[in-house]
Amino acid sequence: MYFQRSLRSLCFIVIISSVAVFVVGEIKCNVCQDNNVKCVNETHFSLCMDSVAPDQVMQCPDDQVCTSLLKFCMPRGSVAPSCTSDADVTCPSCDGSSVFVCTSRTTFQMCNGDKLTSQVTKCKDNTFCSIGQNQFCVDRCEALNSKTGFQCDRESPLEV
Structure with a gap:
């Protein structure tokens, strides 16, 4: 009888803990x-x-x-x-002032005014898109240590 109560209490704690994960957000x-x-x-x-x-x-x-x-x-x-992150990803867009923009963590595309061109360029392995200071792709530490982090934290570019 005592064992069953203890088991029920333990199960209750596990269930409440699982629910707390969802509630915390x-x-x-x-x-x-x-x-x-x-x-x-x-x-x-x-x-x-x-x-x-x-x-x-x-x-x-x-x-x-x-x-x-x-x-x-x-x-x-x-x-x-x-x-x-994909729900609230904001990636730079072509606004007429940029020649290139990051379209995912590891890709960038050229702008034609305020439109993306269809050519997707991929960064080398283990590098991430970070357009600026004459660089297009940097290592992960440099991307994370920059003021903006990933310029585009999307898994892959959106279809044009």
Whole structure:
């Protein structure tokens, strides 16, 4: 009888804890969480540990999202992702004053006035789009340490 009550209490605590994760809401992107993971976007993360290089971005398995839970990649739909950057991503647009703009974390495109051209240019592996100071792509640390962070934190460019 005592064992059953203890088991019920434990189950109740687990359920309440799970609900609390949903109620607390989103954690900002690119912030180290209590589980030593920094969600870069909904599906990508880097580890917040001194023994791991901070510029290594890893991807959750297919159909899984990055969370603040101990098991930081969980099936899509089972829990809310810690970071939903694609919902509020603002990427630079062609406004007539820029020759190039970042169209995702790793791509940029040329502007023709206020319109994007169709040619998408991809940064070299392990570099990220950061247009400015005569550079188009920089390493992750430089992108994160800049005042703006990622200029466009979108997974891939939108179709033109």
